[in-house]
Amino acid sequence: MSEHTTGQAPADAHLREDRLSREELLRGKFLHVARDTVRLPSGAEASREFVLHPGAVMIVPMLPNGRVVLERQYRYPMGEVMVEFPAGKLDAGEGSLNCARRELREETGYDAGQWAYAGRLAPTIAYSDEIIDIWFARNLTLGERQLDDGEFLDVIDMAHEELMAACRTGAVYDSKTLVAALWLEQVRTGAWSLDWSGQVTPGHERSR
Structure with missing residues (x-):
């Protein structure tokens, strides 16, 4: 997964979230689940849990x-x-x-x-x-x-x-x-x- 900081139009800066760190939650035979800590447009931090997929x-x-x-x-x-x-x-x-x-x-x-x-x-x-x-x-x-x-x-x-x-x-x-x-x-x-x-x-x- 990208850092969410490239390929973004400047007009989207008020929406973009930037990854600060990543924690692996699960690496199974099929699923790979991670938790990212991100910086929000407001400057606050939040967590995002999601499935990484090879496509x-x-x-x-x-x-x-x-x-x-x-x-x-x-x-x-x-x-x-x-x-x-x-x-x-x-x-x-x-x-x-x-x-x-x-x-x-x-x-x-x-x-x-x-x-x-x-x-x-x-x-x-x-x-x-x-x-x-x-x-x-x-x-x-x-x-x-x-x-x-x-x-x-x-x-x-x-x-x-x-x-x-x-x-x-x-x-x-x-x-x-x-x-x-x-x-x-x-x-x-x-x-x-x-x-x-x-x-x-x-x-x-x-x-x-």
Whole structure:
């Protein structure tokens, strides 16, 4: 996580918080939690507890018939099966596109002939520095899945209209999938374009 002192417009000085020190609260197999002492714009000090995250990717796999590939997976913190687009966190030193290729193949069995970087989202800005890169994939070919030990999920596909209806009714409410559905809608209408070169937009890929 940055020091919160670089890349900030001078006009934001009345909002910015500067880190003074850091204490590690937890370093587990998956979660890394820290407590920072920060100086507020007023000059007073405060503490901020949050999850440090290596970053992640989400993939919107598009089938030739217009349907999209999704997953059904039990999410323990939620206590239920969630419908979501394929996603996963970056391994140490792994590039965003390489991660997207790996996660798509491992979780769904699909490889994609073309990739387009769409953008990024920060799903939990109040308590984590996680950033998720959004990738679109097409020209899919199906092979064998390579799920991690202890990973169980169903691969499904949905028509665009079906997905949008599920988002509207609350059947789909995973935050990253809602964002991806919005992006997909804009791409389908031609309001937003995609560059199928597979290149990350300059300035959008941060150091992990």
